[in-house]
Amino acid sequence: MASVRINSLMVSLDGYAAGSDQSASAPMGIGGEKLSAWLWETEFGQSMIGKFGGSAGVDNEWLRRGEANIGATVMGRNMFGPIRGDWPDDSWLGWWGDEPPYHHPVFVLTHFPRADIVMAGGTTFHFVTDGLEDALAKATEVAGGKDVRISGGVATVREALRKQLADELHICIVPVLLGAGEQLWENLGAWPEGYLCDKLQSSDSVAHLHFTRSAKDEATS
Amino acid sequence: MASVRINSLMVSLDGYAAGSDQSASAPMGIGGEKLSAWLWETEFGQSMIGKFGGSAGVDNEWLRRGEANIGATVMGRNMFGPIRGDWPDDSWLGWWGDEPPYHHPVFVLTHFPRADIVMAGGTTFHFVTDGLEDALAKATEVAGGKDVRISGGVATVREALRKQLADELHICIVPVLLGAGEQLWENLGAWPEGYLCDKLQSSDSVAHLHFTRSAKDEATS
Numbered sequence: 001m002a003s004v005r006i007n008s009l010m011v012s013l014d015g016y017a018a019g020s021d022q023s024a025s026a027p028m029g030i031g032g033e034k035l036s037a038w039l040w041e042t043e044f045g046q047s048m049i050g051k052f053g054g055s056a057g058v059d060n061e062w063l064r065r066g067e068a069n070i071g072a073t074v075m076g077r078n079m080f081g082p083i084r085g086d087w088p089d090d091s092w093l094g095w096w097g098d099e100p101p102y103h104h105p106v107f108v109l110t111h112f113p114r115a116d117i118v119m120a121g122g123t124t125f126h127f128v129t130d131g132l133e134d135a136l137a138k139a140t141e142v143a144g145g146k147d148v149r150i151s152g153g154v155a156t157v158r159e160a161l162r163k164q165l166a167d168e169l170h171i172c173i174v175p176v177l178l179g180a181g182e183q184l185w186e187n188l189g190a191w192p193e194g195y196l197c198d199k200l201q202s203s204d205s206v207a208h209l210h211f212t213r214s215a216k217d218e219a220t221s
Numbered sequence: 222m223a224s225v226r227i228n229s230l231m232v233s234l235d236g237y238a239a240g241s242d243q244s245a246s247a248p249m250g251i252g253g254e255k256l257s258a259w260l261w262e263t264e265f266g267q268s269m270i271g272k273f274g275g276s277a278g279v280d281n282e283w284l285r286r287g288e289a290n291i292g293a294t295v296m297g298r299n300m301f302g303p304i305r306g307d308w309p310d311d312s313w314l315g316w317w318g319d320e321p322p323y324h325h326p327v328f329v330l331t332h333f334p335r336a337d338i339v340m341a342g343g344t345t346f347h348f349v350t351d352g353l354e355d356a357l358a359k360a361t362e363v364a365g366g367k368d369v370r371i372s373g374g375v376a377t378v379r380e381a382l383r384k385q386l387a388d389e390l391h392i393c394i395v396p397v398l399l400g401a402g403e404q405l406w407e408n409l410g411a412w413p414e415g416y417l418c419d420k421l422q423s424s425d426s427v428a429h430l431h432f433t434r435s436a437k438d439e440a441t442s
Contacts, residue, residue: 014406015235173394175418175430177406185235185398197396200423207421207428209234209396 002140003147003167006157007066009184010035010172016181017154024082027095034176038205039063048101058203059172066170071146072139073106074132076156080108080125087114094125105142107135109156132159154182162189164213169195173207223361224368224388227378228287230405231256231393237402238375245303248316255397259426260284269322279424280393287391292367293360294327295353297377301329301346308335315346326363328356330377353380375403383410385434390416394428 011017012035019029028035039045044063046054054060077084081092094100094117103122114127128135139148150160160166171184192211199210232238233256240250249256260266265284267275275281298305302313315321315338324343335348349356360369371381381387392405413432420431 013236173428175413175421175432177409177413188398192396192398200396200425200428202421202423202428204421207394207423207430209428211396 002071002143002145004136004140004150004160004165005066005070005147005168005170006150006160006166007168007170008063008172009152009157009170010039010174011184012174012176012178012181014177014179015183015185016178017152017157017184018182019178020180020182022078022082027082029181031178032181034178035174038172038174038203041205058201058208059206062170062172062201062208066149069146070104070149071143072104073102073149073151074135074139074156075106075108075151076153077108077110079152079156080110086112090114090117093117093119099123105139107139109135132156132163132165136165154184158184158187161191161195162187164191164194167213169211171209171211173209174205175207223292223364223366225357225361225371225381225386226287226291226368226389226391227371227381227387228389228391229284229393230373230378230391231260231395232405233395233397233399233402235398235400236404236406237399238373238378238405239403240399241401241403243299243303248303250402252399253402255399256395259393259395259424262426279422279429280427283391283393283422283429287370290367291325291370292364293325294323294370294372295356295360295377296327296329296372297374298329298331300373300377301331307333311335311338314338314340320344326360328360330356353377353384353386357386375405379405379408382412382416383408385412385415388434390432392430392432394430395426396428 009017019032022029038059041055042060042063043054043056044060046052080094083092099121100119100123105124105126107126107128109132110127111129113129117125128138136148150156150166194213195211196214197209198212201208230238240253243250259280262276263281263284264275264277265281267273301315304313320342321340321344326345326347328347328349330353331348332350334350338346349359357369371377371387415434416432417435418430419433422429
């Protein structure tokens with residue numbers, strides 16, 4: 001049975017998973033780069049930018065695990081780009097250049113319809129206007145038996161947790177304060193009810209916490 | 222050189238180090254007991270209530286370390302008791318019964334003078350009306366070369382961090398949400414500027430993060 005997974009979600013001590021004022025030049029908002037500094041130290045992070053080297057170890061293993069066995073991705077509009085409102089044209093193709101690192105179907109939540117975008121390397125962006133549940137159903141259908149990842153942003157993650165749509169959540173607590181931005185720990189309803197924190201592990205830089213939905217049958221029946 | 226230490230400060234994912242509405246029957250506020258559930262599983266926690274048994278291991282080691290080499294304690298008024306405003310009489314002697322677990326001088330911050338209280342087992346409560354710096358100076362003086370611990374509550378901890386009065390901070394991040402209470406991560410000024418997160422370690426229950434003041438000379442000169 002395919003799982004819906006939220007992996008490698010970086011969050012500051014004060015609960016922000018992105019800074020404020022996201023823009024084309026600040027994809028993670030103001031100060032958001034503090035959340036990901038550790039990522040670039042890892043082998044996984046280096047490979048994301050086409051380089052070799054970087055550290056193996058705890059952080060790298062969690063990052064690799066987060067990418068493994070994913071057949072489709074669901075993301076919120078802001079994760080795809082900084083444009084708000086209707087699409088002015090078809091020029092914005094995501095943050096990731098010609099060949100995005102997904103290599104599978106990606107479902108982007110939006111209120112504004114747009115034609116599919118077929119990118120190099122196997123990534124196709126589909127635009128879904130009927131909400132998160134619909135996007136997850138479509139993603140599951142094309143994931144070929146693999147898992148579906150919700151990659152963000154924060155509002156989408158919160159919705160998935162509040163509605164108990166995610167089977168697992170892996171957060172990376174980074175020992176910094178952002179002071180403002182996208183707050184993860186609000187508007188979560190009864191969460192973590194229905195979830196169990198079943199794994200904690202720390203590197204020298206980050207504390208990894210993993211939650212598994214413990215009440216899947218009740219939540220989906 | 223004696224250090225000023227904040228140890229074993231428990232904080233929820235959403236940043237609360239105590240619940241709301243502290244009272245005589247809820248010393249850590251509503252829901253605050255969620256923060257300390259893991260503590261009672263340890264050898265250290267069991268010994269606090271006069272019992273044997275409990276787990277050794279990571280959590281226990283951090284808790285033991287937090288108590289080691291402490292010659293005096295400073296605490297805020299709310300850490301001493303639920304009474305607000307002037308002392309109605311001298312009947313409140315703290316949360317801890319006849320023999321508090323300190324066994325050294327304890328300096329309680331208050332706006333309302335009160336005579337020292339000599340308890341069994343070596344604990345004396347002193348009431349300090351001239352603020353945190355004065356309490357730390359007095360505590361350092363009587364600590365006999367050992368360290369001084371700031372044991373809480375949250376407002377006192379925040380003041381110590383904001384003013385860079387603490388040499389070290391050890392927090393225990395507990396994977397629960399409180400939703401309301403005493404928020405640790407606000408009104409901290411430029412913190413963690415001047416501090417380095419030099420140790421992260423997790424047990425199955427708790428993520429321990431340790432910060433050391435890296436700029437002591439600048440801060441105190």
